[in-house]
Amino acid sequence: MNPAYIQDQQQLREGECVRCGRCCRLVFRCPFLGGTEENPTCLIYERGRPFQCAAFPIDPRDLADVDFQCGYHFAAPGEAPITPTPPLAGSKPNNFPYPVFPA
Numbered sequence: 001m002n003p004a005y006i007q008d009q010q011q012l013r014e015g016e017c018v019r020c021g022r023c024c025r026l027v028f029r030c031p032f033l034g035g036t037e038e039n040p041t042c043l044i045y046e047r048g049r050p051f052q053c054a055a056f057p058i059d060p061r062d063l064a065d066v067d068f069q070c071g072y073h074f075a076a077p078g079e080a081p082i083t084p085t086p087p088l089a090g091s092k093p094n095n096f097p098y099p100v101f102p103a
């Protein structure tokens, strides 16, 4: 994924993560997903989620992967978001066992 594209998309992203856990089960069940099916919780949310978690959703295609049931939505291109989302606050880029953007 192109880092510049992700940065551009962050400017269009509005809302906030409500920690529903849907994106934590897309490819596999994240080992840091705790709680119950009804009340999931990220065990490392406050301690620095991996970059790819903080970056989700990058665009509406990601929202489609969670049936658009997410605390985020996207402003239309060219439409300034009402409240710009800070760039991935709380995330620690590339701190997971694998880099997000291989060199």
Ligand code: SF4
Pocket: 016, 017, 018, 019, 020, 021, 022, 023, 024, 056, 057, 066, 069, 070, 071, 072
């Ligand atoms: S689907 Fe959206 S609201 Fe739910 S945990 Fe992922 S980013 Fe947060």
